[in-house]
Amino acid sequence: MDMRTDDLIKAIARDAAAPRHSLGRLLLGACVLAGVLAAIVFSVLLGPRTDFAEAAHTVRFLLKFVVTTTLAATALALVAELARPDARLGRRVALLAIAPAILLAAIPMEFAAIPSAEWGTRLLGTNSLICLTMIPLIGLGPLAIFLATLRQGAPTRPGLAGAACGLLAGGLAATFYAAHCFDDSPFFVATWYSLAIAILTLAGAAAGRLVLRW
Amino acid sequence: MTRTDDAELARLFRAAMAGDESAYAVFLERVARNVRGYCRRRIVQGGVEPEDVVQETLLAIHLKRHTWRQDEAVMPWVYAIARFKLIDAFRRRGRHVEVDIADVAETLAEPEKEEPLTRDIDRALGGLAPVQRSVVASISVEGSTIGETASALGMSESAVRVALHRGLKAIARRFMQE
Numbered sequence: 001m002d003m004r005t006d007d008l009i010k011a012i013a014r015d016a017a018a019p020r021h022s023l024g025r026l027l028l029g030a031c032v033l034a035g036v037l038a039a040i041v042f043s044v045l046l047g048p049r050t051d052f053a054e055a056a057h058t059v060r061f062l063l064k065f066v067v068t069t070t071l072a073a074t075a076l077a078l079v080a081e082l083a084r085p086d087a088r089l090g091r092r093v094a095l096l097a098i099a100p101a102i103l104l105a106a107i108p109m110e111f112a113a114i115p116s117a118e119w120g121t122r123l124l125g126t127n128s129l130i131c132l133t134m135i136p137l138i139g140l141g142p143l144a145i146f147l148a149t150l151r152q153g154a155p156t157r158p159g160l161a162g163a164a165c166g167l168l169a170g171g172l173a174a175t176f177y178a179a180h181c182f183d184d185s186p187f188f189v190a191t192w193y194s195l196a197i198a199i200l201t202l203a204g205a206a207a208g209r210l211v212l213r214w
Numbered sequence: 215m216t217r218t219d220d221a222e223l224a225r226l227f228r229a230a231m232a233g234d235e236s237a238y239a240v241f242l243e244r245v246a247r248n249v250r251g252y253c254r255r256r257i258v259q260g261g262v263e264p265e266d267v268v269q270e271t272l273l274a275i276h277l278k279r280h281t282w283r284q285d286e287a288v289m290p291w292v293y294a295i296a297r298f299k300l301i302d303a304f305r306r307r308g309r310h311v312e313v314d315i316a317d318v319a320e321t322l323a324e325p326e327k328e329e330p331l332t333r334d335i336d337r338a339l340g341g342l343a344p345v346q347r348s349v350v351a352s353i354s355v356e357g358s359t360i361g362e363t364a365s366a367l368g369m370s371e372s373a374v375r376v377a378l379h380r381g382l383k384a385i386a387r388r389f390m391q392e
Binding site: 005006007008009010011012013014015016017018019020021022023083084085086153154156213214 | 230231232233234235236237238239242243246265268269272273274276277278279280281282283290291294295297298302350353354355357359360375378379381382385390
């Protein structure tokens, strides 16, 4: 006896009624959960820097948050679109350029503000290895949460969707990490934050190909 | 697929999501015809049975229907899923295909005369829990309603609904592993 398509249709039709999921609500829940998880890992491993209150008045320190939250927001918009099979990417991919553009715009200002003898030390900072370790570490849980959420969607580009989850987790993790790190120079942020977020993005792309099957 | 055809399909799909079973059946039959034509035109060599891809696509449409924006055209969304399932079917059989999304949008369906038979029903239902199997068989093969199935099997209607939904998910998983 064979499974006829019209029999399958009868079974599916009887399972009509509103789908339980809504992509928007799922993603919102994922963001809250990922934020809480990142906050816990951050406060256990690092915690905010001691001069947080004073630093909050400096442009360089604030710029870090502008860049990382912009990255997270634009990556979230991309993730939300990639959850759909007929994702239209053009504008959402273009939006990803905003965060790097802000950071790149700050670099000539830093060149102008800082004597050339200090450029090297600003770039290397004192926390580069901590940055490279901690951002992926804080972002790992959120990455898993975003991937699990996308499994409820219907992404037809699993690698790209995973990479977008990695960027989002990276932006979130970097936002927390920025509250800890003393290296505020755009030179440092452009180098080490980018590398750390790239690690999460690559991990997301690889994991996406494996787990985003439906 | 003209704009009015799509608007009609979208109306049926919205009605289905509001619980209208007969609208859903009409929607799925029309979609199946379109997807069957789409798959047959793209499967030129053996190895992949078009009707298998049609069934996988119908199940995916059902289980992923929350990813359709209800105010948008429905067939581009359907073909995106069909294309994904078709590529997946080739990939599982160790082939690689290029399917151009551009030639999908204007696909016209030709009515199919014979209803193709595929997949041993034991193969489709084999991995299901006994209760799920009875419920899915009663509703699909015997064509019973939820209420008829409930009284025939001595279950509550909500238990039948849950078993049906889980059974469909299990069939979708099973098809993917073949």
